[in-house]
Amino acid sequence: MRLLALLLMTTPAMAQVPIVETDIPPVAALVAQVMGNLGTPGMLLDKGGDEHDLQLRPSQMRALNAAQLLVWVGPDLTPGLEEARASAPNLESLALLDDPATRRIDYAGGGVNPHAWLDPGNAAVWAGLIADRLAKLDPANAAAYHANATTAQAEIAKLDNSLTARLAPLNQPFVTYHDAYGYLIQHYHLPYAGGLAAGDAAPPGAARLSDLHAQAASGAIACAFPEVQHDPALITNLATGTKLFVGPALDPVGASLDPGPQAYKTLMTALTDALLTCAKAR
Ligand SMILES: [Zn+2]
The missing domain is CATH 3.40.50.1980 (Nitrogenase molybdenum iron protein domain)
Known part of the structure; x- marks a missing residue:
């Protein structure tokens, strides 16, 4: 009872x-x-x-x-x-x-x-x-x-x-596939050189690509990161003939993660781990 x-x-x-x-x-x-x-x-x-x-x-x-x-x-x-x-x-x-x-x-x-x-x-x-x-x-x-x-x-x-603490030493300018990262860049004061694609991930134009390629060739950009949901070809093409370091694919929305209470921490930690590979670039 x-x-x-x-x-x-x-x-x-x-x-x-x-x-x-x-x-x-x-x-x-x-x-x-x-x-x-x-x-x-x-x-x-x-x-x-x-x-x-x-x-x-x-x-x-x-x-x-x-x-x-x-x-x-x-x-x-x-x-x-x-x-x-x-x-x-x-x-x-x-x-x-x-x-x-x-x-x-x-x-x-x-x-x-x-x-x-x-x-x-x-x-x-x-x-x-x-x-x-x-x-x-x-x-x-x-x-x-x-x-x-x-x-x-x-x-x-x-x-x-x-x-x-982990991101503080990162001082190599990098580009990403889409312009998603403003909040991360500002919050952690990261040396961001921009996105190939606009914020809604619409494909970049030829002028944007040739400008970034010139920056990569001159050494003004050290690293470039593809993204898990997007074809990495544009990023690898950007690196052709330059010393640009192509890092692991970023996943800013956690599209590759299993959902669950830990997914936020996993997402932010994975982004940090990936960005820090740029420190080895040169
Ligand atoms: Zn997005």
């Missing part, structure tokens, strides 16, 4: 844990950390998928319709998801980039850069925003969401300190 009474007491709170969908691995990781043992969020980006070209399959559309809350960066990152969201009228939306607490920067070419999770300060802010929204939807578990967010924020601060 005692056990039954306990079950009856705890079941209503459990039943109110919202079904949550997310867009990309770093956001899914933050939601997973905040939900802790209470639940696991879904995630819509396929393994190896391009965040700027996210289109939902019918099964993903059904999952979105079954969810109560979508936690996502916002329409600037995944315009395809904005359309899908509009056809799920009962779905609440937490678009993290649109919250005034998020630090936003623009691309070199203008327009907001949505890759804001690459600043750990934003990740910490987002853990708090996620907890606030979940607590509102599920007041019985509010204390757990807030405690989990506090733990996540402490882990992010520890990660940030470690990455700051």
Whole structure:
């Protein structure tokens, strides 16, 4: 009887844990950390998928319709998801980039850069925003969401300190495939020479490529990094006839990662490990 009474007491709170969908691995990781043992969020980006070209399959559309809350960066990152969201009228939306607490920067070419999770300060802010929204939807578990967010924020601060120390010696100018990295570059004061492609990963023009090739030939750029979702040919061509060091493929959105609470830390650590190979370039 005692056990039954306990079950009856705890079941209503459990039943109110919202079904949550997310867009990309770093956001899914933050939601997973905040939900802790209470639940696991879904995630819509396929393994190896391009965040700027996210289109939902019918099964993903059904999952979105079954969810109560979508936690996502916002329409600037995944315009395809904005359309899908509009056809799920009962779905609440937490678009993290649109919250005034998020630090936003623009691309070199203008327009907001949505890759804001690459600043750990934003990740910490987002853990708090996620907890606030979940607590509102599920007041019985509010204390757990807030405690989990506090733990996540402490882990992010520890990660940030470690990455700051590791990246401090990196002083070789590098280029990347797409112009996603502004937040990382600014936060860690990295010697970035730009992206081949624009921020939405649209292929670069001939003028851009020949300008970068001249910089590589003169030694003004030391390293170039391809990306996991994009053909490395443009990067390897850039290096032809130059001393440019071609580093490992970067994965700024975590497209190659298994989703889970550790994916944010894994993503940031892998980016750091890859960038540090540039220190061996010359
Ligand atoms: Zn991107």
